[in-house]
Amino acid sequence: MFSYCSDPSQLEGLVWLSCYLTTGTHMLFYASFGTVLLLLAITAPLALLLGYGGAMASRSGFAPLRWLGKTYTSMVRGIPDILFFLFVPIALDQAFEWVRHQVLCDSSQPVRQGNDFVVCAAAKLPLNSAADWVHNAYGLFLAIIAFSVVFGAFAANVLYGAMQAVPRAQLETAEAYGMNPRQVTRRVLVPQMWVYALPGLSNLWMILIKATPLLFILGVEDIVYWARELGGSKTSAFAYPHPDWRLYYFLALLVFYLLMTAISERVLGRVTARLSRGQATLGGEAQRKAVPA
């Protein structure tokens, strides 16, 4: 990185450290924080969307849709996360490749040959010739799907409960004004349910943040992978030999996660205050009284 880093063995103290912390591997380590944030940024809205769909389906008057919603929430919530994370990416990957194999290749060739799962070169996903980042993005994509499906199921249950918690009187009033069920849902139910959903959703968000190290299990090179890799003791085969420093690296991750949750708590506190405004809840009532007449 810096010009004075060309011969690390001659360096000492802070200069050595400044070179050490800017090596190629450390850059990958820093970039992996971006991977984690990206995962959060995509998974959270996607899970919320799935949750909303799941909750709506569970409330549906149309029985098969209701069964679908109920099955989704209870099945996914009942399976251990890790099992699901291990299962979904492999299953999805093989399903995609199988479909592509049937379409793009000579489908008389069996996909399973002994121990092997073999599809033709054109059906590989991503293609063998694809750039590294494509392979990494694909791995992350599978992980995001697994995370979204799992957290979507929890969100569905939270939102379903929140919808049930909106006072019946509110909906009845809307009906009395002549709104049809769709309008009642859109204009009264959904705007009012958020304040009831928020405690549950904020819990989920915190759990999601803390679940991101599971990326490591999925083979995505995330911050935990790099912390373990960089922290391990290094002999002189490496440019920057050092003893076992895993403790410091894991400490850094600890601080990162604490910061993440601290920031989240502040933001969620504000959102709660905003959503409580004008609501017939204890929080809303307190806000109303706090405003001087």
Place this chain on the structure above:
Amino acid sequence: MKTLTLAAAALAVTAGLASAQQTIRMGTEGAYPPYNFIDDASGQVTGFEIELGNALCERAGLTCTWVRNDWDSIIPNLVSGNYDTIMAGMNINEERQQVIQFTQPYTPAMPSAYAALSADVDVEGGIVAAQTNTIQAGHVAETGATLLEFPNPDQTVAAVRNGEADAVFADKDFLAPIVEESGGELVWVEGFDTVPLGEGIGMGLRQSDTELREQFDTAITAMKEDGSLNELIVKWFGEDALTFE
């Protein structure tokens, strides 16, 4: 503008050519110096096996890229097609051959060794650390010692340093620099500093990939014959390393 269009067209054509040739994805662990490890400066894998693998690909006329994968799942992910070969200090043995196939060995049977905090540790009755699913772990399990398994090689050494295990059992070439540079903290266990084990390290491939195995076998034979394989072994493992006759 015209030159830009031409350049883009040329690029598109050559890109098409490049992808027409099959790219071989080479799986490795990237945590086992000097066999395979991550280069600090570039963040890419390097080591004996990387250099050898690239040379083999060049001889076989293949385009190769390297993929890192944890040791734990390195065989399952080969079998399910995430990459096409394994070069990760993997010894050829019968148990593995039931799931994958190997090329001929590209190293002689490399000796393993025990390292510990003192030279008189009882390695046949004490607690010995080894990496999961290695021939060393298999060997420890047979000796009557208590086997302590770890997912990556660095952790096996750390376990001895912090007293969790009495000794670590691994490839001698992996342990040698660690023992030398420990400043006397780690020593070879007396009488157990060279334990012959395994049939040599080979490249693992899917059992259905016979054609690819033959290509690599031919390249390995060629490198054995012209002495370039021995040169690589000496370069990475030192003058005293076992080489092919």
